[in-house]
Amino acid sequence: MSNNLCDIAVLGMAVMGKNLALNIADNDYKVAIYNRTTSKAIAAAEENPEQNLSLFVTLEELVANLKRPRKLLLMVKAGAAVDKLIESLLPLLDEGDIIMDGGNSHFQDTQRRFEELQQHGIQYLGVGVSGGEEGARRGPAIMPGGSKAAYDAVADIFEAISAKVNDNEACEAYMGSGGAGHYVKMVHNGIEYADMEIIAEIYSLLKANGYSNLEIADVFENWDKGDLSSYLSEITVDILREKDLENPEDDLLDDIESQVGADYRAVGADNESEFLLDHILDISEQKGTGKWTNQEGLELHVDLSILYSGLNARYMSAEKTLRVKASEILPAGVDAENALGKQNIDIEELGNAFLLARLIAYAQGFALYKSASKAYGWDLDYKSIAATFRGGCIIRSKLLVPIMEAYDKNPDLDNLLLADNFEAEISQGITALRKLVSTASLAGVAIPAFSSALAYYDSLRAARSQANMISAQRDYFGAHTYRRTDRDGVYHHEWNDETAE
Ligand code: 6PG
Numbered sequence: 001m002s003n004n005l006c007d008i009a010v011l012g013m014a015v016m017g018k019n020l021a022l023n024i025a026d027n028d029y030k031v032a033i034y035n036r037t038t039s040k041a042i043a044a045a046e047e048n049p050e051q052n053l054s055l056f057v058t059l060e061e062l063v064a065n066l067k068r069p070r071k072l073l074l075m076v077k078a079g080a081a082v083d084k085l086i087e088s089l090l091p092l093l094d095e096g097d098i099i100m101d102g103g104n105s106h107f108q109d110t111q112r113r114f115e116e117l118q119q120h121g122i123q124y125l126g127v128g129v130s131g132g133e134e135g136a137r138r139g140p141a142i143m144p145g146g147s148k149a150a151y152d153a154v155a156d157i158f159e160a161i162s163a164k165v166n167d168n169e170a171c172e173a174y175m176g177s178g179g180a181g182h183y184v185k186m187v188h189n190g191i192e193y194a195d196m197e198i199i200a201e202i203y204s205l206l207k208a209n210g211y212s213n214l215e216i217a218d219v220f221e222n223w224d225k226g227d228l229s230s231y232l233s234e235i236t237v238d239i240l241r242e243k244d245l246e247n248p249e250d251d252l253l254d255d256i257e258s259q260v261g262a263d264y265r266a267v268g269a270d271n272e273s274e275f276l277l278d279h280i281l282d283i284s285e286q287k288g289t290g291k292w293t294n295q296e297g298l299e300l301h302v303d304l305s306i307l308y309s310g311l312n313a314r315y316m317s318a319e320k321t322l323r324v325k326a327s328e329i330l331p332a333g334v335d336a337e338n339a340l341g342k343q344n345i346d347i348e349e350l351g352n353a354f355l356l357a358r359l360i361a362y363a364q365g366f367a368l369y370k371s372a373s374k375a376y377g378w379d380l381d382y383k384s385i386a387a388t389f390r391g392g393c394i395i396r397s398k399l400l401v402p403i404m405e406a407y408d409k410n411p412d413l414d415n416l417l418l419a420d421n422f423e424a425e426i427s428q429g430i431t432a433l434r435k436l437v438s439t440a441s442l443a444g445v446a447i448p449a450f451s452s453a454l455a456y457y458d459s460l461r462a463a464r465s466q467a468n469m470i471s472a473q474r475d476y477f478g479a480h481t482y483r484r485t486d487r488d489g490v491y492h493h494e495w496n497d498e499t500a501e
Contacts (some may be wrong), residue, residue: 006054007264008071008157009062011085013040016129019136021162024054027160033060035119038499049154061453069123071096071154076106084112095121098150104289107179107186114146121148123150123346128175128185130393133165139163141393142172143188145181163392167495171391177379179491182297183246183372184385187365192232192394193286193310194361194449199236200313201447202354209340210446213240213275215244223351227425229357230397244276264324284314293368300371304461305452306361313448338442345439349432356429357453358399363416364456366403383407419462 006029010021013035021044025031031053035041038057045055056062063070070093074085082101089099097210099122110126117124128143129136140362142162146153151174162172175181199220206216216242224233270278297304311457316323366382373380386404390396406419417426437454440447459465474480476495484491 004065005067006030006065007067007150008032008073009034009056009066009155010073011035011062012075013044014075014077015133016041016102016136017073018044019162020075020129020140021053021134021139022048022051022071023139023161024157027086027157028052028161030054030159032056032062032065033213034059041263056094059088059092059098063089068094068097070094071100071152071157072098073100073127075102078109079102082113083110084147086117088384090122093122096123098123098125098147098153100125100127100144100146100150100154101182102129104128104189105182105186106292108182109179110182111148111179116145122145123153125154126152126179126182127158127448128181128188129190130185130395132394135163135392139392140173141388141391141396142284143175143184143388144172145175145179145184146177156308163396165391167433169387169390173381173384173388173392175385176373176380178376178378180376180378180380181476183376184369184380184388186289186292186296187368187372188309188389188393188395189289190297190304190310190368191361191365193290193293193314194307194364195230195232195310195395195397197310197313198306198354198357198361198453199232201449202350203236203240205350205440205447206345207446208443209345210342213277217241219347219350226351227398228351228355230358230399231394232397238276240275242276243274244279250257267320268327281320283317286311286314290314293365294370297368297452300368300375302307302364302368302371303456304368305366305456306357306449307364309448309452312447313489332444334442335443338439340445344443346432346435349435352425352428353432353436353450355425356457357428357450358397359422359425360453360456361397361449362403366416381411382413383411393428414499415460417457431455 007220008024008029009032010017010024011034013033013184021031021033031043033055034056041055045053054065066072069409072089074082076082076085082103082105086099099117101113107126111352114124124147125144129140131140135141142158144158158172159170162170164170175184188491203216205218214297217237220233220240221237222239224230263279268282287402290307294304294308294311297307369380369382369385371501372378386400386407390400402421403416406413406416406421410419416422433450433454437451440450447449471482475482475492479492481490481492
């Protein structure tokens with residue numbers, strides 16, 4: 001009888017759930033599948049008759065057909081749906097059974113569920129999964145957190161289905177207790193926003209300086225052969241080369257004209273372009289994980305300025321109508337001698353600045369891990385996080401190898417930029433970054449992520465900052481006190497008699 005039981009259940013047959021179920025089944029596990037709307041689960045099973053999938057219509061049947069301890073992977077929309085499903089499952093489960101949440105849940109929800117389920121003897125894992133649809137199907141990066149015993153019971157499945165690098169190193173690792181796994185995934189997404197914005201700024205700057213889409217694609221393709229190699233650069237090359245097949249040129253103008261209306265959508269677009277990218281509206285959406293990362297930076301007092309630039313750029317992008325109006329009102333203040341042109345850009349230097357900005361984005365993300373590890377008592381292993389990111393996930397890049405090495409040498413590194421592994425990247429990148437920020441600024445092109453990267457770098461290396469002035473101002477208007485450089489203790493000065501009253 002027990003031979004017919006399934007190894008694991010996947011609940012939720014939207015694309016990520018379905019692809020993970022198929023990936024697990026590919027690896028010779030018997031997978032029970034369930035979806036609240038049964039037709040979706042039927043479709044998943046029917047489309048893949050050769051797979052080891054068993055469809056169950058009710059939760060009772062599903063639970064009754066699982067090996068013990070039962071392992072249930074929830075792949076439903078983050079938020080209330082997860083709580084609802086857990087509530088329905090709870091009466092059907094026994095002590096020691098394992099519930100896993102593979103969605104992008106907020107780590108505090110995961111922490112709460114972990115603690116609540118502990119009271120019921122149920123083991124809980126919040127599982128960060130990165131790699132999009134394709135990753136889920138062929139090998140994602142997996143970041144589980146929660147009950148260590150539960151992790152040990154499912155580690156073989158995660159290892160089997162995850163992305164592999166260097167022949168057979170699995171991109172999955174236990175991250176820590178409670179919400180640690182979802183936290184690691186959340187910060188991954190914060191870094192993802194920053195790296196995407198850096199790439200978008202390079203595209204925008206090159207375009208403004210007269211490069212065509214195909215030329216920009218070649219630039220990224222060449223960089224991708226070296227230290228700048230990354231998944232996001234790779235897809236950028238494809239995106240830049242993609243033709244707009246949906247909109248054949250003849251119909252293009254009519255089509256655009258009928259869409260524009262009063263909402264300014266097509267203002268600034270290259271309406272005659274043959275490339276799809278030029279017809280994509282310049283408003284980027286988001287589902288929230290990048291925002292959560294920045295909220296955590298505020299909460300734990302960590303400077304995430306480059307990650308925040310990635311988020312802010314999305315907010316500003318949404319203000320299309322306002323931007324179009326402002327473009328007609330606000331002067332650029334650009335001198336003719338700083339006019340745009342290909343002569344402004346040295347591609348090699350731009351690549352060096354790109355690598356340094358990417359490194360700073362990672363440095364900020366990992367600084368947040370360090371503060372969170374302390375604040376939440378997780379004992380995060382930074383080397384292992386970097387190792388997990390090397391394959392399958394959206395921010396996979398060659399830079400993760402020296403990041404791993406840096407944490408291998410010093411697991412308690414204060415800041416990634418201080419690791420001697422990056423001396424070359426920093427010395428080549430910093431002058432290039434300065435030139436890039438000043439070129440763009442003199443030409444009136446916004447590159448907020450690069451500008452934040454430079455400001456972070458210079459703030460970090462300021463042995464004496466301007467904060468003495470802030471302290472003096474606080475003491476002046478509010479008697480908030482200050483500390484001195486030459487003596488211990490807390491001081492207040494009567495700055496002048498009028499305000500002292
Ligand atoms: C991943 C991605 C994924 C995320 C999308 C969209 O690692 O596979 O991070 O989890 O949902 O990238 O995120 P936004 O909608 O916030 O851009």
